[in-house]
Amino acid sequence: MVFKTPPGVYAPQDDTWLLSEALLREDITAGTAVLDVGTGSGALALAAAGRGAAQVTAVDVSPLAVGATWLRARLKGLPVRVLQGDLLTPVADRGFDLIVANPPYVPVAGRRIRRGRGVAWRAGGDGRAVVDRICRDAPPLLRPGGVLLLVHSGLCGPDRTVERLAAAGLRTAVADRRTIPFGPVLREQAPWLEAHGLIAPGETKEELVVIRAERQL
Numbered sequence: 182m183v184f185k186t187p188p189g190v191y192a193p194q195d196d197t198w199l200l201s202e203a204l205l206r207e208d209i210t211a212g213t214a215v216l217d218v219g220t221g222s223g224a225l226a227l228a229a230a231g232r233g234a235a236q237v238t239a240v241d242v243s244p245l246a247v248g249a250t251w252l253r254a255r256l257k258g259l260p261v262r263v264l265q266g267d268l269l270t271p272v273a274d275r276g277f278d279l280i281v282a283n284p285p286y287v288p289v290a291g292r293r294i295r296r297g298r299g300v301a302w303r304a305g306g307d308g309r310a311v312v313d314r315i316c317r318d319a320p321p322l323l324r325p326g327g328v329l330l331l332v333h334s335g336l337c338g339p340d341r342t343v344e345r346l347a348a349a350g351l352r353t354a355v356a357d358r359r360t361i362p363f364g365p366v367l368r369e370q371a372p373w374l375e376a377h378g379l380i381a382p383g384e385t386k387e388e389l390v391v392i393r394a395e396r397q398l
């Protein structure tokens with residue numbers, strides 16, 4: 182059965198697929214405890230469960246995303262536990278072997294919002310409102326040997342992400358980079374990004390960057 186992403190839920194796209202490729206390179210077994218934080222349509226959680234992980238948890242702040250992921254997992258018969266909540270708060274007492282995150286990361290004018298249109302991508306003036314919280318809160322939830330995979334834009338400072346995760350004691354590196362044309366969101370934001378020196382005049386492409394950070398055994 183084909184399942185379309187409902188309106189209001191982030192449809193899988195280039196960042197989803199790039200992170201999914203990185204996820205599928207990891208050693209996933211039935212015993213791998215996986216967390217997909219900001220699951221959206223559930224694409225990454227389902228990819229992990231489809232690879233054989235029997236303990237997959239998906240979290241999203243959006244009730245629509247939670248409903249869509251729950252339904253999709255049931256329709257596919259995949260074992261995904263779906264929780265509504267704020268980032269890592271619903272799983273703060275758990276440990277994971279693999280955490281994947283495709284958080285909001287687009288730098289925009291104004292404060293970060295918590296609901297409605299844009300909750301999937303608006304991330305404050307530097308694009309790091311959610312990324313920095315993940316850099317702070319995810320490392321303590323990784324089991325020894327556990328891996329965090331996070332995708333974001335080159336516009337929001339991948340070097341800062343690497344520094345923060347390394348400072349948290351994780352062996353951290355850029356795992357993937359891919360340049361893609363601006364989508365509708367960045368095309369709309371381009372004048373503001375240009376005015377703030379975040380892109381060059383006339384720029385039409387952005388780089389997606391996947392960071393891999395591993396807790397030592």
Ligand SMILES: C[S@@+](CC[C@H](N)C(=O)[O-])C[C@H]1O[C@@H](n2cnc3c(N)ncnc32)[C@H](O)[C@@H]1O
Binds near residue numbers: 218219302
């Ligand atoms: C860029 S979308 C990624 C969706 C999906 N993981 C994918 O790769 O296609 C970001 C997701 O994070 C969710 N989100 C934003 N802020 C959140 C928060 N504070 N806690 C949990 N989820 C959040 C949004 O609702 C959205 O589904």
